[in-house]
Amino acid sequence: MATSAVSRDSDVVKCYCCTICEKERSVEVDADFYCKKCLAYFCRIYVFTPTDSMSHYGKDKIMEWPLPKKMENRLLQCDTHKYETLTMYCPDHSQLCCSRCVELNHR
CATH class of the missing domain: 4.10.240 (CD2-Gal4)
Structure with a gap:
């Protein structure tokens, strides 16, 4: 289940959805971390071992994740x-x- 952030007229906006699941599988899956180098959100299914050149943030640093374009448009x-x-x-x-x-x- 994706993280809900705004509820307006009973519409739930999904915020941090896995980029791969959303684009390739058309499914909204809750993202577990964000990669600054890839500019993408990833769920547990697509967990990778980050290299030194990658800057990734887990949910413990969710305040550092950028606002998804979908959420920005809604706001x-x-x-x-x-x-x-x-x-x-x-x-x-x-x-x-x-x-x-x-x-x-x-x-």
């Missing part, structure tokens, strides 16, 4: 306009907005 998605990206900030409302929100509510 930048407008709650009101699902297919719009948050691109602006309204200081009057202290709110992040997409271009449609600005057009409709933040003039």
